Amino acid sequence: MRIYLACHPDSRLEIDWLFLFNKLPPDQWFSADYAYKTSGWLKVHTNIRKRQRILTQISEGYQSGEYDWSEYRSQILKRINMHVLKLHQHHGVEDEGFFPEFIRMYPQLQAGFEILGRDHVRLDALLDKLQVQNDTLARSEVEDKALAEQLHQTLVDATDLLSQHLTDEEDLVIPILGLRQG
Known part of the structure; x- marks a missing residue:
């Protein structure tokens, strides 16, 4: 059997937590045998990444002068609300729901799910900060470049954490979904 390492170099998952990952590596996640169990979770993550990328692109567009203040606000306000x-x-x-169930199924993975849970706490704090900034932006009729820069930095910070979190989560969760019975 081929031994796989986690999908990304910054993985925080211990090698001994990847025993299911080795049974169902990423190149099989969309195969006919597993896609019906794994594709829903992966699609949600794809949509999260897409929304995050769009928000960052809009913010970068404003920073570079592609959008004026009015266009920037009209493009980003509702999108941030929905994303958060x-x-x-x-x-x-x-x-x-899912994480406690997965820990009951595989108690040896609890430390991995604790990492993901701590990520959620950090991400939720960033999302709350982003929402406060977005609410301020909604009330700010006059251009506020400092606010836009702060919001942009929050988006960058959230993007970095989300990227690592989603990939670690997929490496841990997708094999569980694919290999479970029923």
Whole structure:
């Protein structure tokens, strides 16, 4: 059997937590045998990454002068509200439902899920900060470049953490979903 390492070089997952990952490596996640079990979770993560990328691109567009203040606000305000709401909902479902279930199934993975849980705390704090900044932006009719820069930095920080978190989560969760019975 080929031994796989986690999908990304910055993985925080211990090698002995990847025993399921080695049974169902990423090149099989979308195969006919597993896609019906794994594709839903992966699609949610794809959408999270897409929304985050769009927000960052809009913010970069304003920073570079591609958008004026009015266009920037019209492009980003509703998108941030929706993104924050969906991420909070996603974390709630994982923290209250899926992660405890997965820990019961595989207690030896508890430390890995604790990492993901701590990520949720950090991400939720960033999302709350982003929402406060977005609320301020909604009330700010006059151009406020400092606010836009602060919001941009929060997006960058969230993007960095989300990238690592989602990949670690996939390396831990997708094999569980794919290999479980039923």
